[in-house]
Amino acid sequence: MVDPVRVDVQGLTKTFGQVRAVDDLSFTVEPGQVTGFLGPNGAGKTTTLRMALGLITPDRGGTAFNGVPYTALPEPMRQVGAVLETAFHPARSGRDHLRVYARAAGLPVGRADEVLDQVGLGPAGRRRAGGYSLGMRQRLGLATALLGDPAVLVLDEPANGLDPEGIQWLRGFLRHLSHDQGRTVLVSSHLLSEVEQTVDRVVIVGAGRLVRQGSMAELRAGAGSGDVLVRSPQAAVLAELLRSAGATAVTTDGVPDGLTVSGLTTAEIGARAFTGGVELHELRAHASGLEEVYFRLTAGSEQYAAGPAGKDAA
Template sequence: MDASRLRGQEFAIRTGSTAAVEPVRVDVSGLTKSFGQVHAVTDLSFSVEPGSVTGFLGPNGAGKTTTLRALLGLIHPDAGTASFNGAPYRALPAPIRTVGAVLETAFHPARSGRNHLRVYCRAAGLPLARADEVLVQVGLGEAGRRRAGGYSLGMRQRLALATALLGDPSVLVLDEPANGLDPEGIQWLRGFIRHLAHDEGRTVLVSSHLLSEVEQTVDRVVIVGAGRLVREGTMAELRSGADGAGTVLVRSPEAARLAAALREDGTQIRSEDGDALTVTGRTPAEVGSRAFAAGIELHELRAESSDLEEIYFKLTAGQEQFAAPSPGSPTQETAR
Protein backbone atom coordinates (compact mmCIF):
# COMPACT_ATOMS: atom_id res chain seq x y z
CA MET A 1 0.00 0.00 0.00
CA ASP A 2 1.27 3.49 -0.88
CA ALA A 3 2.13 5.05 2.49
CA SER A 4 2.16 8.59 1.10
CA ARG A 5 -1.39 8.16 -0.19
CA LEU A 6 -2.46 6.83 3.21
CA ARG A 7 -0.92 9.79 5.01
CA GLY A 8 -2.63 12.21 2.65
CA GLN A 9 -6.14 10.88 3.19
CA GLU A 10 -8.67 13.32 4.61
CA PHE A 11 -11.34 12.20 7.02
CA ALA A 12 -14.08 14.24 5.37
CA ILE A 13 -14.84 11.32 3.05
CA ARG A 14 -17.71 10.22 0.90
CA THR A 15 -20.00 7.75 2.58
CA GLY A 16 -22.28 7.03 -0.35
CA SER A 17 -25.22 8.58 1.50
CA THR A 18 -26.58 12.10 1.34
CA ALA A 19 -28.87 11.59 4.33
CA ALA A 20 -27.83 12.59 7.82
CA VAL A 21 -26.84 9.77 10.11
CA GLU A 22 -29.64 8.90 12.51
CA PRO A 23 -28.48 9.22 16.14
CA VAL A 24 -28.63 5.76 17.71
CA ARG A 25 -28.00 5.06 21.39
CA VAL A 26 -26.79 1.61 22.43
CA ASP A 27 -28.07 0.29 25.76
CA VAL A 28 -27.02 -2.85 27.61
CA SER A 29 -29.28 -3.39 30.61
CA GLY A 30 -29.02 -6.18 33.18
CA LEU A 31 -27.40 -8.47 30.63
CA THR A 32 -26.79 -11.98 31.99
CA LYS A 33 -25.50 -15.03 30.15
CA SER A 34 -24.14 -18.38 31.36
CA PHE A 35 -22.70 -21.30 29.46
CA GLY A 36 -23.30 -24.30 31.69
CA GLN A 37 -21.53 -23.57 34.97
CA VAL A 38 -19.62 -20.63 33.52
CA HIS A 39 -21.14 -17.22 34.26
CA ALA A 40 -19.91 -15.22 31.28
CA VAL A 41 -21.86 -12.00 31.98
CA THR A 42 -23.80 -11.08 35.12
CA ASP A 43 -26.22 -8.14 35.38
CA LEU A 44 -24.13 -5.94 33.09
CA SER A 45 -25.45 -2.46 32.25
CA PHE A 46 -23.92 0.45 30.33
CA SER A 47 -24.78 2.86 27.49
CA VAL A 48 -22.98 4.18 24.41
CA GLU A 49 -24.03 7.63 23.22
CA PRO A 50 -24.22 8.91 19.62
CA GLY A 51 -21.37 11.13 18.50
CA SER A 52 -18.87 9.48 20.82
CA VAL A 53 -16.30 6.69 20.95
CA THR A 54 -16.60 4.29 23.89
CA GLY A 55 -13.81 1.86 24.79
CA PHE A 56 -14.90 -1.58 26.02
CA LEU A 57 -12.12 -3.06 28.14
CA GLY A 58 -11.46 -6.07 30.31
CA PRO A 59 -9.14 -9.07 30.72
CA ASN A 60 -9.56 -12.20 28.62
CA GLY A 61 -12.63 -14.04 29.85
CA ALA A 62 -14.21 -10.87 31.27
CA GLY A 63 -17.33 -11.24 29.11
CA LYS A 64 -16.57 -8.70 26.36
CA THR A 65 -17.11 -11.04 23.41
CA THR A 66 -20.25 -12.52 24.98
CA THR A 67 -21.63 -9.01 25.43
CA LEU A 68 -20.88 -8.01 21.84
CA ARG A 69 -22.40 -11.22 20.48
CA ALA A 70 -25.54 -10.65 22.54
CA LEU A 71 -25.70 -7.07 21.29
CA LEU A 72 -25.59 -8.31 17.68
CA GLY A 73 -28.18 -11.02 18.22
CA LEU A 74 -25.71 -13.88 17.79
CA ILE A 75 -26.57 -15.35 21.18
CA HIS A 76 -29.63 -15.01 23.39
CA PRO A 77 -29.05 -13.70 26.93
CA ASP A 78 -30.53 -15.50 29.92
CA ALA A 79 -31.75 -12.16 31.24
CA GLY A 80 -31.52 -8.48 30.41
CA THR A 81 -31.50 -6.66 27.08
CA ALA A 82 -29.14 -5.18 24.51
CA SER A 83 -30.73 -2.64 22.19
CA PHE A 84 -30.36 0.13 19.63
CA ASN A 85 -32.69 3.04 20.40
CA GLY A 86 -34.72 0.54 22.42
CA ALA A 87 -34.93 -2.15 19.72
CA PRO A 88 -32.99 -5.45 19.80
CA TYR A 89 -30.86 -6.23 16.78
CA ARG A 90 -33.29 -8.85 15.46
CA ALA A 91 -36.10 -6.24 15.40
CA LEU A 92 -34.20 -3.69 13.31
CA PRO A 93 -35.90 -3.25 9.91
CA ALA A 94 -32.56 -2.92 8.06
CA PRO A 95 -29.75 -4.07 10.40
CA ILE A 96 -26.89 -3.40 7.97
CA ARG A 97 -27.99 0.24 7.73
CA THR A 98 -28.09 0.61 11.51
CA VAL A 99 -25.16 -1.47 12.76
CA GLY A 100 -21.79 -2.34 11.24
CA ALA A 101 -19.65 -4.80 13.15
CA VAL A 102 -16.11 -6.20 13.08
CA LEU A 103 -15.87 -9.23 15.37
CA GLU A 104 -13.58 -11.32 13.19
CA THR A 105 -12.15 -11.33 9.68
CA ALA A 106 -13.77 -13.89 7.39
CA PHE A 107 -13.47 -14.02 3.60
CA HIS A 108 -12.80 -16.41 0.72
CA PRO A 109 -9.05 -16.22 0.07
CA ALA A 110 -9.50 -16.63 -3.69
CA ARG A 111 -11.84 -13.65 -4.00
CA SER A 112 -10.58 -10.13 -4.37
CA GLY A 113 -11.38 -7.65 -1.64
CA ARG A 114 -13.69 -5.89 -4.08
CA ASN A 115 -15.62 -9.04 -4.95
CA HIS A 116 -15.88 -9.95 -1.27
CA LEU A 117 -17.63 -6.65 -0.64
CA ARG A 118 -19.82 -6.91 -3.75
CA VAL A 119 -21.18 -10.24 -2.49
CA TYR A 120 -22.29 -8.49 0.69
CA CYS A 121 -23.77 -5.64 -1.36
CA ARG A 122 -25.92 -8.07 -3.38
CA ALA A 123 -27.06 -9.89 -0.25
CA ALA A 124 -28.04 -6.61 1.44
CA GLY A 125 -29.59 -4.96 -1.60
CA LEU A 126 -26.95 -2.24 -1.73
CA PRO A 127 -25.57 -0.73 -4.96
CA LEU A 128 -22.41 -2.51 -6.11
CA ALA A 129 -20.61 0.83 -6.35
CA ARG A 130 -20.68 0.96 -2.57
CA ALA A 131 -17.91 -1.67 -2.49
CA ASP A 132 -15.50 0.67 -4.28
CA GLU A 133 -16.46 3.58 -2.05
CA VAL A 134 -15.68 1.83 1.21
CA LEU A 135 -12.44 0.38 -0.18
CA VAL A 136 -11.26 3.95 -0.75
CA GLN A 137 -12.45 4.95 2.73
CA VAL A 138 -10.24 2.35 4.42
CA GLY A 139 -7.20 2.85 2.20
CA LEU A 140 -7.59 -0.28 0.04
CA GLY A 141 -8.61 1.46 -3.17
CA GLU A 142 -5.57 0.21 -5.10
CA ALA A 143 -5.54 -3.23 -3.44
CA GLY A 144 -9.22 -3.98 -3.91
CA ARG A 145 -8.72 -6.13 -7.03
CA ARG A 146 -6.06 -8.30 -5.42
CA ARG A 147 -6.90 -11.68 -3.92
CA ALA A 148 -7.80 -11.25 -0.26
CA GLY A 149 -5.81 -14.40 0.57
CA GLY A 150 -2.65 -12.42 -0.14
CA TYR A 151 -3.55 -9.55 2.17
CA SER A 152 -1.48 -8.84 5.25
CA LEU A 153 -3.17 -9.03 8.66
CA GLY A 154 -3.51 -5.26 8.70
CA MET A 155 -5.11 -5.23 5.24
CA ARG A 156 -7.56 -7.92 6.35
CA GLN A 157 -8.53 -5.70 9.27
CA ARG A 158 -9.17 -2.85 6.85
CA LEU A 159 -11.28 -5.13 4.67
CA ALA A 160 -13.33 -6.16 7.71
CA LEU A 161 -13.84 -2.48 8.55
CA ALA A 162 -14.90 -1.80 4.97
CA THR A 163 -17.47 -4.60 5.26
CA ALA A 164 -18.87 -3.00 8.42
CA LEU A 165 -19.19 0.36 6.63
CA LEU A 166 -21.13 -0.95 3.62
CA GLY A 167 -24.57 -0.02 4.92
CA ASP A 168 -23.43 3.46 6.03
CA PRO A 169 -24.48 2.46 9.58
CA SER A 170 -25.20 4.75 12.51
CA VAL A 171 -23.45 2.35 14.92
CA LEU A 172 -20.06 0.66 14.63
CA VAL A 173 -19.10 -2.23 16.92
CA LEU A 174 -15.40 -2.97 16.54
CA ASP A 175 -13.53 -5.80 18.27
CA GLU A 176 -9.74 -5.29 18.21
CA PRO A 177 -9.82 -3.18 15.01
CA ALA A 178 -6.13 -2.21 15.30
CA ASN A 179 -4.91 -5.82 15.39
CA GLY A 180 -2.19 -6.22 12.75
CA LEU A 181 -1.98 -2.55 11.80
CA ASP A 182 1.42 -0.87 11.68
CA PRO A 183 1.96 2.38 13.66
CA GLU A 184 0.92 4.50 10.68
CA GLY A 185 -2.20 2.40 10.22
CA ILE A 186 -3.07 2.71 13.91
CA GLN A 187 -2.72 6.48 13.69
CA TRP A 188 -4.98 6.51 10.64
CA LEU A 189 -7.56 4.31 12.38
CA ARG A 190 -7.60 6.60 15.42
CA GLY A 191 -8.40 9.64 13.32
CA PHE A 192 -10.89 7.73 11.18
CA ILE A 193 -12.86 6.42 14.16
CA ARG A 194 -12.97 9.83 15.80
CA HIS A 195 -14.10 11.38 12.52
CA LEU A 196 -16.96 8.89 12.22
CA ALA A 197 -18.14 9.70 15.75
CA HIS A 198 -17.39 13.37 16.25
CA ASP A 199 -17.87 14.71 12.71
CA GLU A 200 -20.57 12.36 11.43
CA GLY A 201 -22.42 11.67 14.68
CA ARG A 202 -22.06 7.89 14.66
CA THR A 203 -22.04 5.71 17.76
CA VAL A 204 -18.77 3.77 18.09
CA LEU A 205 -18.04 0.95 20.56
CA VAL A 206 -14.45 -0.32 20.44
CA SER A 207 -13.10 -3.35 22.29
CA SER A 208 -9.32 -3.42 22.45
CA HIS A 209 -6.32 -4.49 24.52
CA LEU A 210 -4.16 -1.62 23.18
CA LEU A 211 -4.70 0.56 26.24
CA SER A 212 -2.41 3.42 25.22
CA GLU A 213 -4.21 3.66 21.88
CA VAL A 214 -7.64 3.44 23.50
CA GLU A 215 -6.70 6.33 25.78
CA GLN A 216 -5.94 8.52 22.75
CA THR A 217 -9.07 7.52 20.85
CA VAL A 218 -12.09 7.14 23.12
CA ASP A 219 -14.34 9.61 24.92
CA ARG A 220 -15.57 7.16 27.55
CA VAL A 221 -14.45 3.81 28.90
CA VAL A 222 -16.43 0.79 30.11
CA ILE A 223 -14.31 -1.70 32.08
CA VAL A 224 -15.60 -5.18 32.88
CA GLY A 225 -14.13 -8.00 34.91
CA ALA A 226 -15.43 -11.49 35.64
CA GLY A 227 -18.57 -10.68 33.66
CA ARG A 228 -19.52 -7.62 35.74
CA LEU A 229 -19.16 -3.89 35.33
CA VAL A 230 -16.07 -2.65 37.16
CA ARG A 231 -16.11 1.04 36.23
CA GLU A 232 -17.34 3.36 33.48
CA GLY A 233 -16.83 7.03 32.74
CA THR A 234 -14.56 9.52 31.05
CA MET A 235 -10.82 9.39 31.65
CA ALA A 236 -11.15 12.38 33.99
CA GLU A 237 -13.79 10.54 35.99
CA LEU A 238 -11.70 7.38 36.16
CA ARG A 239 -8.65 9.33 37.29
CA SER A 240 -10.53 11.14 40.04
CA GLY A 241 -11.86 7.88 41.48
CA ALA A 242 -15.17 7.21 43.10
CA ASP A 243 -14.71 9.82 45.82
CA GLY A 244 -13.56 12.56 43.47
CA ALA A 245 -10.32 13.09 45.43
CA GLY A 246 -7.45 14.31 43.29
CA THR A 247 -3.70 14.10 43.79
CA VAL A 248 -1.42 17.14 43.56
CA LEU A 249 2.38 17.27 43.37
CA VAL A 250 3.89 20.43 44.83
CA ARG A 251 7.56 21.42 45.21
CA SER A 252 8.79 24.18 47.49
CA PRO A 253 12.07 25.13 49.18
CA GLU A 254 9.87 25.41 52.29
CA ALA A 255 8.20 22.03 51.95
CA ALA A 256 8.06 21.32 55.70
CA ARG A 257 6.41 24.67 56.41
CA LEU A 258 3.96 24.13 53.52
CA ALA A 259 3.07 20.67 54.84
CA ALA A 260 2.31 22.15 58.26
CA ALA A 261 0.14 24.86 56.71
CA LEU A 262 -1.81 22.36 54.66
CA ARG A 263 -2.35 20.04 57.61
CA GLU A 264 -3.87 22.94 59.56
CA ASP A 265 -6.72 22.84 56.99
CA GLY A 266 -7.12 19.10 57.36
CA THR A 267 -5.35 18.36 54.07
CA GLN A 268 -3.80 14.90 53.79
CA ILE A 269 -0.14 14.70 52.80
CA ARG A 270 0.44 11.32 51.20
CA SER A 271 4.21 11.59 51.07
CA GLU A 272 7.08 13.98 51.74
CA ASP A 273 10.34 13.65 49.84
CA GLY A 274 12.82 16.51 50.13
CA ASP A 275 11.23 19.56 48.58
CA ALA A 276 8.26 17.59 47.18
CA LEU A 277 4.86 16.90 48.72
CA THR A 278 2.12 14.67 47.33
CA VAL A 279 -1.24 16.01 48.44
CA THR A 280 -4.56 14.17 48.20
CA GLY A 281 -8.10 15.48 48.23
CA ARG A 282 -7.20 18.98 46.98
CA THR A 283 -6.96 20.70 43.61
CA PRO A 284 -3.83 22.58 42.48
CA ALA A 285 -5.75 25.85 42.91
CA GLU A 286 -6.55 25.02 46.54
CA VAL A 287 -2.96 24.07 47.33
CA GLY A 288 -1.63 27.17 45.57
CA SER A 289 -4.08 29.41 47.41
CA ARG A 290 -2.99 28.01 50.80
CA ALA A 291 0.69 28.47 49.90
CA PHE A 292 0.04 32.07 48.81
CA ALA A 293 -1.82 32.84 52.04
CA ALA A 294 1.13 31.51 54.05
CA GLY A 295 3.67 33.38 51.93
CA ILE A 296 5.37 30.17 50.78
CA GLU A 297 7.34 30.07 47.53
CA LEU A 298 6.41 27.29 45.08
CA HIS A 299 8.62 25.83 42.36
CA GLU A 300 6.13 23.31 40.95
CA LEU A 301 2.41 22.73 41.28
CA ARG A 302 0.51 20.24 39.15
CA ALA A 303 -2.21 17.66 39.27
CA GLU A 304 -0.94 14.11 39.02
CA SER A 305 -2.87 11.83 36.72
CA SER A 306 -2.74 8.12 36.10
CA ASP A 307 -2.74 6.78 32.58
CA LEU A 308 -5.37 4.31 31.44
CA GLU A 309 -3.02 1.35 31.77
CA GLU A 310 -2.36 2.09 35.45
CA ILE A 311 -6.07 2.60 36.16
CA TYR A 312 -7.03 -0.53 34.24
CA PHE A 313 -4.63 -2.81 36.11
CA LYS A 314 -5.69 -1.43 39.47
CA LEU A 315 -9.37 -2.02 38.69
CA THR A 316 -8.97 -5.48 37.18
CA ALA A 317 -6.28 -6.90 39.48
CA GLY A 318 -6.87 -10.58 40.17
CA GLN A 319 -9.49 -10.99 37.45
CA GLU A 320 -7.21 -12.33 34.72
CA GLN A 321 -8.30 -15.60 33.13
CA PHE A 322 -4.69 -16.77 32.76
CA ALA A 323 -2.12 -15.38 35.20
CA ALA A 324 1.52 -16.29 34.62
CA PRO A 325 4.15 -15.87 37.37
CA SER A 326 6.21 -12.70 37.25
CA PRO A 327 9.74 -13.01 35.84
CA GLY A 328 12.12 -14.22 38.54
CA SER A 329 9.38 -15.38 40.89
CA PRO A 330 9.32 -18.98 42.13
CA THR A 331 7.07 -21.23 40.06
CA GLN A 332 5.15 -24.28 41.07
CA GLU A 333 6.60 -27.60 40.09
CA THR A 334 5.02 -28.86 36.92
CA ALA A 335 2.54 -31.65 37.55
CA ARG A 336 3.64 -34.96 36.14
Protein backbone atom coordinates in the same frame (compact mmCIF):
# COMPACT_ATOMS: atom_id res chain seq x y z
CA MET B 1 -25.16 13.13 8.99
CA VAL B 2 -27.04 9.94 9.82
CA ASP B 3 -30.14 9.55 11.97
CA PRO B 4 -28.93 9.12 15.57
CA VAL B 5 -29.18 5.66 17.09
CA ARG B 6 -28.75 4.93 20.79
CA VAL B 7 -27.73 1.45 21.92
CA ASP B 8 -29.17 0.22 25.22
CA VAL B 9 -27.81 -2.93 26.86
CA GLN B 10 -30.18 -4.01 29.62
CA GLY B 11 -29.53 -6.79 32.12
CA LEU B 12 -27.58 -9.06 29.78
CA THR B 13 -26.83 -12.38 31.45
CA LYS B 14 -25.21 -15.49 29.98
CA THR B 15 -23.95 -18.67 31.62
CA PHE B 16 -21.89 -21.37 29.92
CA GLY B 17 -22.01 -24.49 32.09
CA GLN B 18 -20.79 -23.37 35.51
CA VAL B 19 -19.29 -20.13 34.23
CA ARG B 20 -21.28 -16.88 34.43
CA ALA B 21 -19.72 -15.08 31.46
CA VAL B 22 -21.96 -12.00 31.65
CA ASP B 23 -23.86 -11.06 34.79
CA ASP B 24 -26.77 -8.58 34.66
CA LEU B 25 -24.80 -6.16 32.49
CA SER B 26 -26.37 -2.81 31.55
CA PHE B 27 -24.88 0.22 29.80
CA THR B 28 -25.65 2.72 27.04
CA VAL B 29 -23.80 3.80 23.90
CA GLU B 30 -24.68 7.30 22.71
CA PRO B 31 -24.73 8.57 19.11
CA GLY B 32 -22.11 11.06 17.97
CA GLN B 33 -19.49 9.55 20.27
CA VAL B 34 -16.83 6.84 20.33
CA THR B 35 -17.36 4.55 23.32
CA GLY B 36 -14.53 2.29 24.47
CA PHE B 37 -15.52 -1.17 25.77
CA LEU B 38 -12.77 -2.34 28.11
CA GLY B 39 -12.05 -5.20 30.47
CA PRO B 40 -9.53 -7.97 31.20
CA ASN B 41 -9.45 -11.20 29.21
CA GLY B 42 -12.44 -13.28 30.23
CA ALA B 43 -14.45 -10.24 31.35
CA GLY B 44 -17.28 -11.07 28.94
CA LYS B 45 -16.69 -8.40 26.30
CA THR B 46 -16.88 -10.64 23.21
CA THR B 47 -19.84 -12.58 24.62
CA THR B 48 -21.62 -9.27 25.22
CA LEU B 49 -21.00 -8.10 21.66
CA ARG B 50 -22.17 -11.42 20.24
CA MET B 51 -25.36 -11.25 22.28
CA ALA B 52 -25.95 -7.67 21.15
CA LEU B 53 -25.72 -8.82 17.51
CA GLY B 54 -27.98 -11.85 17.93
CA LEU B 55 -25.16 -14.40 17.54
CA ILE B 56 -25.65 -15.73 21.08
CA THR B 57 -28.99 -15.94 22.87
CA PRO B 58 -28.81 -14.38 26.35
CA ASP B 59 -30.28 -16.16 29.36
CA ARG B 60 -31.82 -12.85 30.38
CA GLY B 61 -31.83 -9.25 29.20
CA GLY B 62 -31.32 -7.81 25.75
CA THR B 63 -29.87 -5.09 23.55
CA ALA B 64 -31.90 -2.53 21.62
CA PHE B 65 -30.98 -0.13 18.83
CA ASN B 66 -33.37 2.78 19.26
CA GLY B 67 -35.65 0.34 21.03
CA VAL B 68 -35.40 -2.46 18.43
CA PRO B 69 -33.41 -5.72 18.96
CA TYR B 70 -30.85 -6.49 16.28
CA THR B 71 -32.75 -9.60 15.15
CA ALA B 72 -35.85 -7.45 14.50
CA LEU B 73 -34.10 -4.79 12.40
CA PRO B 74 -35.55 -4.83 8.87
CA GLU B 75 -32.19 -4.25 7.14
CA PRO B 76 -29.50 -4.90 9.76
CA MET B 77 -26.45 -4.15 7.58
CA ARG B 78 -27.88 -0.73 6.76
CA GLN B 79 -28.34 0.02 10.45
CA VAL B 80 -25.51 -1.80 12.28
CA GLY B 81 -22.05 -2.60 10.94
CA ALA B 82 -19.93 -5.01 12.96
CA VAL B 83 -16.42 -6.46 12.93
CA LEU B 84 -15.97 -9.23 15.49
CA GLU B 85 -13.58 -11.27 13.40
CA THR B 86 -12.35 -11.03 9.83
CA ALA B 87 -13.19 -14.03 7.63
CA PHE B 88 -12.62 -14.20 3.89
CA HIS B 89 -11.74 -16.60 1.09
CA PRO B 90 -7.96 -16.26 0.59
CA ALA B 91 -8.23 -16.68 -3.21
CA ARG B 92 -10.87 -13.98 -3.55
CA SER B 93 -9.88 -10.34 -3.99
CA GLY B 94 -10.82 -7.81 -1.36
CA ARG B 95 -13.15 -6.18 -3.89
CA ASP B 96 -14.91 -9.46 -4.71
CA HIS B 97 -15.19 -10.28 -0.99
CA LEU B 98 -17.10 -7.05 -0.47
CA ARG B 99 -19.22 -7.54 -3.59
CA VAL B 100 -20.38 -10.94 -2.28
CA TYR B 101 -21.45 -9.36 1.01
CA ALA B 102 -23.15 -6.50 -0.82
CA ARG B 103 -25.20 -8.86 -3.00
CA ALA B 104 -26.18 -10.97 0.01
CA ALA B 105 -27.45 -7.87 1.83
CA GLY B 106 -29.23 -6.42 -1.18
CA LEU B 107 -26.80 -3.52 -1.43
CA PRO B 108 -25.41 -1.98 -4.63
CA VAL B 109 -22.22 -3.79 -5.62
CA GLY B 110 -20.67 -0.40 -6.36
CA ARG B 111 -20.42 0.13 -2.60
CA ALA B 112 -17.44 -2.25 -2.62
CA ASP B 113 -15.22 0.26 -4.40
CA GLU B 114 -16.52 3.14 -2.30
CA VAL B 115 -15.71 1.52 1.05
CA LEU B 116 -12.35 0.24 -0.20
CA ASP B 117 -11.41 3.85 -0.89
CA GLN B 118 -12.79 4.90 2.51
CA VAL B 119 -10.47 2.56 4.38
CA GLY B 120 -7.44 3.16 2.14
CA LEU B 121 -7.50 -0.21 0.35
CA GLY B 122 -8.50 1.09 -3.08
CA PRO B 123 -5.16 0.29 -4.79
CA ALA B 124 -5.11 -3.22 -3.24
CA GLY B 125 -8.77 -4.02 -3.86
CA ARG B 126 -8.12 -6.38 -6.80
CA ARG B 127 -5.37 -8.32 -5.00
CA ARG B 128 -6.10 -11.67 -3.39
CA ALA B 129 -7.09 -11.17 0.24
CA GLY B 130 -4.94 -14.16 1.20
CA GLY B 131 -1.90 -11.97 0.55
CA TYR B 132 -3.07 -9.12 2.73
CA SER B 133 -1.16 -8.22 5.87
CA LEU B 134 -2.95 -8.38 9.23
CA GLY B 135 -3.45 -4.62 9.14
CA MET B 136 -4.94 -4.81 5.63
CA ARG B 137 -7.29 -7.55 6.77
CA GLN B 138 -8.44 -5.30 9.59
CA ARG B 139 -9.19 -2.56 7.07
CA LEU B 140 -11.08 -5.06 4.91
CA GLY B 141 -13.18 -6.02 7.92
CA LEU B 142 -13.94 -2.37 8.59
CA ALA B 143 -14.88 -1.90 4.93
CA THR B 144 -17.31 -4.82 5.26
CA ALA B 145 -18.94 -3.17 8.27
CA LEU B 146 -19.33 0.08 6.32
CA LEU B 147 -21.03 -1.49 3.27
CA GLY B 148 -24.54 -0.59 4.38
CA ASP B 149 -23.58 2.94 5.49
CA PRO B 150 -24.82 2.06 9.01
CA ALA B 151 -25.56 4.47 11.84
CA VAL B 152 -23.94 2.10 14.37
CA LEU B 153 -20.50 0.48 14.27
CA VAL B 154 -19.49 -2.32 16.65
CA LEU B 155 -15.78 -3.09 16.39
CA ASP B 156 -13.80 -5.72 18.30
CA GLU B 157 -10.08 -4.90 18.47
CA PRO B 158 -10.01 -2.91 15.20
CA ALA B 159 -6.44 -1.65 15.76
CA ASN B 160 -4.96 -5.14 16.08
CA GLY B 161 -2.19 -5.53 13.48
CA LEU B 162 -2.16 -1.90 12.38
CA ASP B 163 1.17 -0.08 12.21
CA PRO B 164 1.53 3.32 13.99
CA GLU B 165 0.42 5.18 10.86
CA GLY B 166 -2.59 2.89 10.54
CA ILE B 167 -3.52 3.38 14.19
CA GLN B 168 -3.34 7.14 13.76
CA TRP B 169 -5.54 6.88 10.67
CA LEU B 170 -8.08 4.69 12.51
CA ARG B 171 -8.26 7.16 15.38
CA GLY B 172 -9.10 10.04 13.07
CA PHE B 173 -11.47 7.91 10.98
CA LEU B 174 -13.55 6.77 13.96
CA ARG B 175 -13.78 10.29 15.33
CA HIS B 176 -14.86 11.52 11.89
CA LEU B 177 -17.58 8.87 11.69
CA SER B 178 -18.90 9.74 15.14
CA HIS B 179 -18.28 13.46 15.65
CA ASP B 180 -18.76 14.67 12.06
CA GLN B 181 -21.36 12.18 10.83
CA GLY B 182 -23.23 11.43 14.05
CA ARG B 183 -22.67 7.67 14.06
CA THR B 184 -22.67 5.53 17.19
CA VAL B 185 -19.30 3.77 17.59
CA LEU B 186 -18.55 1.04 20.14
CA VAL B 187 -14.93 -0.16 20.18
CA SER B 188 -13.52 -3.03 22.22
CA SER B 189 -9.76 -2.78 22.65
CA HIS B 190 -6.79 -3.67 24.85
CA LEU B 191 -4.69 -0.75 23.60
CA LEU B 192 -5.38 1.56 26.54
CA SER B 193 -3.07 4.37 25.42
CA GLU B 194 -4.80 4.45 22.04
CA VAL B 195 -8.27 4.22 23.57
CA GLU B 196 -7.47 7.23 25.74
CA GLN B 197 -6.71 9.31 22.62
CA THR B 198 -9.75 8.10 20.68
CA VAL B 199 -12.83 7.60 22.83
CA ASP B 200 -15.30 10.02 24.40
CA ARG B 201 -16.82 7.57 26.85
CA VAL B 202 -15.70 4.32 28.45
CA VAL B 203 -17.54 1.21 29.61
CA ILE B 204 -15.38 -1.02 31.83
CA VAL B 205 -16.41 -4.56 32.72
CA GLY B 206 -14.85 -7.16 34.99
CA ALA B 207 -15.94 -10.75 35.63
CA GLY B 208 -18.99 -10.15 33.46
CA ARG B 209 -20.27 -7.17 35.45
CA LEU B 210 -20.24 -3.44 34.89
CA VAL B 211 -17.39 -1.79 36.77
CA ARG B 212 -17.79 1.80 35.57
CA GLN B 213 -19.19 3.80 32.65
CA GLY B 214 -18.91 7.48 31.87
CA SER B 215 -16.89 10.11 30.08
CA MET B 216 -13.12 10.15 30.41
CA ALA B 217 -13.35 13.15 32.77
CA GLU B 218 -15.95 11.38 34.93
CA LEU B 219 -13.85 8.23 34.99
CA ARG B 220 -10.77 10.07 36.21
CA ALA B 221 -12.74 12.03 38.79
CA GLY B 222 -14.43 8.92 40.12
CA ALA B 223 -11.21 6.95 40.43
CA GLY B 224 -8.84 9.77 41.26
CA SER B 225 -6.20 9.20 43.90
CA GLY B 226 -6.53 12.66 45.47
CA ASP B 227 -2.74 12.99 45.42
CA VAL B 228 -0.91 16.25 44.76
CA LEU B 229 2.50 16.40 43.07
CA VAL B 230 4.95 19.01 44.39
CA ARG B 231 8.50 19.95 43.41
CA SER B 232 10.68 22.09 45.60
CA PRO B 233 14.44 22.59 46.10
CA GLN B 234 13.54 22.38 49.81
CA ALA B 235 11.64 19.11 49.48
CA ALA B 236 12.80 17.69 52.82
CA VAL B 237 11.78 20.84 54.70
CA LEU B 238 8.43 20.92 52.91
CA ALA B 239 7.77 17.25 53.65
CA GLU B 240 8.22 17.81 57.40
CA LEU B 241 6.05 20.92 57.24
CA LEU B 242 3.23 19.02 55.54
CA ARG B 243 3.52 15.99 57.81
CA SER B 244 3.16 18.23 60.82
CA ALA B 245 -0.17 19.35 59.30
CA GLY B 246 -1.36 15.73 59.14
CA ALA B 247 -0.56 15.04 55.48
CA THR B 248 1.36 12.15 54.00
CA ALA B 249 4.37 13.23 51.92
CA VAL B 250 6.66 10.76 50.18
CA THR B 251 9.40 11.12 47.60
CA THR B 252 8.13 10.81 44.02
CA ASP B 253 10.07 8.16 42.09
CA GLY B 254 11.91 9.56 39.09
CA VAL B 255 11.12 13.20 39.89
CA PRO B 256 14.06 15.21 41.33
CA ASP B 257 12.96 17.23 44.38
CA GLY B 258 9.46 15.76 43.95
CA LEU B 259 6.92 14.84 46.60
CA THR B 260 3.62 13.02 46.34
CA VAL B 261 1.28 14.44 48.96
CA SER B 262 -2.10 13.19 50.17
CA GLY B 263 -4.35 14.61 52.84
CA LEU B 264 -4.14 18.26 51.75
CA THR B 265 -5.44 20.14 48.70
CA THR B 266 -3.21 22.08 46.32
CA ALA B 267 -4.42 25.34 47.92
CA GLU B 268 -3.62 24.09 51.42
CA ILE B 269 -0.16 22.90 50.37
CA GLY B 270 0.56 26.22 48.66
CA ALA B 271 -0.52 28.13 51.78
CA ARG B 272 1.66 25.98 54.06
CA ALA B 273 4.66 26.43 51.78
CA PHE B 274 4.13 30.22 51.66
CA THR B 275 3.87 30.65 55.43
CA GLY B 276 6.88 28.36 55.91
CA GLY B 277 9.01 30.25 53.39
CA VAL B 278 9.44 27.21 51.15
CA GLU B 279 10.08 27.79 47.45
CA LEU B 280 7.88 25.79 45.05
CA HIS B 281 8.74 24.89 41.47
CA GLU B 282 5.62 22.83 40.74
CA LEU B 283 2.27 22.22 42.43
CA ARG B 284 -0.51 20.26 40.73
CA ALA B 285 -3.16 17.66 41.39
CA HIS B 286 -2.28 14.22 40.11
CA ALA B 287 -4.16 13.46 36.86
CA SER B 288 -4.73 9.73 36.45
CA GLY B 289 -4.27 8.31 32.98
CA LEU B 290 -6.68 5.69 31.61
CA GLU B 291 -4.21 2.87 32.21
CA GLU B 292 -3.84 3.75 35.90
CA VAL B 293 -7.60 4.16 36.34
CA TYR B 294 -8.31 0.93 34.45
CA PHE B 295 -5.98 -1.21 36.55
CA ARG B 296 -7.28 0.35 39.75
CA LEU B 297 -10.90 -0.41 38.82
CA THR B 298 -10.35 -3.94 37.45
CA ALA B 299 -7.91 -5.17 40.10
CA GLY B 300 -8.93 -8.67 41.17
CA SER B 301 -11.21 -9.34 38.18
CA GLU B 302 -8.52 -10.73 35.87
CA GLN B 303 -9.02 -14.26 34.56
CA TYR B 304 -5.26 -14.82 34.66
CA ALA B 305 -3.06 -12.84 37.04
CA ALA B 306 0.71 -13.17 36.71
CA GLY B 307 3.08 -12.89 39.63
CA PRO B 308 5.62 -10.06 39.94
CA ALA B 309 8.19 -9.81 37.18
CA GLY B 310 11.88 -9.93 37.84
CA LYS B 311 14.65 -12.27 38.93
CA ASP B 312 12.98 -13.02 42.29
CA ALA B 313 9.63 -14.00 40.77
CA ALA B 314 10.35 -17.69 40.50
